[in-house]
Amino acid sequence: MQRANTVRSRIFGAVFLLVILAWTPVKAHAVSKEIIELQTQVQQLLDQVQRLQSTMDTRFGALQHMVETTADDANRMTETVTTLQQKLSAQADAANGKADTVSGQVQSLNDSVDELKSRIAKLDKSIQDLQTQLQNIQNPPPGGTPSGTGAGPASNPAPIAAPPTGKNQPPQASLQTSSQGDGQAPPLQETFQAGLRDYNAAKYQIAADEFTDVLRYYPLDDLAGTAQFYLGEIAYRQQDYAGAIKAYNAVLEGFSGSQKAPAAQLRKGLALLQINKKDAGIHELRQLIQRHPQTPEASQARTKLNSMGVKIIPVH
Numbered sequence: 001m002q003r004a005n006t007v008r009s010r011i012f013g014a015v016f017l018l019v020i021l022a023w024t025p026v027k028a029h030a031v032s033k034e035i036i037e038l039q040t041q042v043q044q045l046l047d048q049v050q051r052l053q054s055t056m057d058t059r060f061g062a063l064q065h066m067v068e069t070t071a072d073d074a075n076r077m078t079e080t081v082t083t084l085q086q087k088l089s090a091q092a093d094a095a096n097g098k099a100d101t102v103s104g105q106v107q108s109l110n111d112s113v114d115e116l117k118s119r120i121a122k123l124d125k126s127i128q129d130l131q132t133q134l135q136n137i138q139n140p141p142p143g144g145t146p147s148g149t150g151a152g153p154a155s156n157p158a159p160i161a162a163p164p165t166g167k168n169q170p171p172q173a174s175l176q177t178s179s180q181g182d183g184q185a186p187p188l189q190e191t192f193q194a195g196l197r198d199y200n201a202a203k204y205q206i207a208a209d210e211f212t213d214v215l216r217y218y219p220l221d222d223l224a225g226t227a228q229f230y231l232g233e234i235a236y237r238q239q240d241y242a243g244a245i246k247a248y249n250a251v252l253e254g255f256s257g258s259q260k261a262p263a264a265q266l267r268k269g270l271a272l273l274q275i276n277k278k279d280a281g282i283h284e285l286r287q288l289i290q291r292h293p294q295t296p297e298a299s300q301a302r303t304k305l306n307s308m309g310v311k312i313i314p315v316h
Contacts, residue, residue: 286301
């Protein structure tokens with residue numbers, strides 16, 4: 001730094017001396033050897049200043065080029081990171097959509113299996129009833145006159161029991177189903193299965209109408225709770241989260257004993273989170289874990305809460 005100041009001072013002194021010499025009349029015989037040497041030194045200093053200025057310009061240009069290159073690299077890196085974030089977000093959304101679709105298909109498959117088990121149980125019950133009736137016909141109770149003996153009018157046979165119309169369905173439901181099914185109500189099993197097929201095929205409006213028919217004509221059947229749950233699933237897939245929450249509430253309040261109650265509470269909690277009701281959603285997921293701790297839905301609720309960094313505490 002001191003050297004630069006010294007050089008600068010010498011340059012200014014030399015320039016000032018040259019200006020004085022240029023404006024001061026000097027006779028030819030007064031030009032001495034010292035002045036010529038001084039002029040030579042001044043010229044050398046000027047040359048050094050020019051070379052220094054050139055060097056500084058070159059280095060400044062190189063530095064400016066490095067800064068511009070660094071800025072361009074930073075901009076390209078920012079664009080790359082932004083593009084990568086967008087791709088990751090799109091992949092995450094696609095994965096979530098596929099997970100919802102697979103979850104719906106698995107639930108539909110479980111419902112079909114449960115329905116098949118129910119029908120098999122009903123068929124077994126009907127076979128048992130027929131076997132009992134056959135035994136009663138072949139072995140009439142004492143005191144009755146066997147048919148075909150001609151000894152008198154035959155005793156009336158035991159009335160044939162009608163097959164059950166629903167799993168654990170009360171007598172009122174059986175009467176209602178039989179009375180409504182005479183030329184008015186659509187078949188229960190066919191209507192429900194058609195609703196499942198249309199739901200899996202994303203024909204949501206048709207599926208909603210079919211599930212609504214199940215609720216309208218068979219409100220006391222076990223399948224009514226499942227149909228109500230799928231109405232909530234249709235609303236959820238259409239991003240009508242408020243309508244989905246209303247449908248899930250109908251399952252939890254009107255069909256609390258339904259096998260779809262845990263799934264309805266899980267989906268209700270997720271729908272609340274979708275509309276930014278975080279506290280209510282967390283409350284539903286915690287309540288699900290407390291009510292149905294061993295269910296797959298409770299496991300999904302724990303995974304969701306852990307991903308949100310929320311502690312799993314009992315709900316009082």
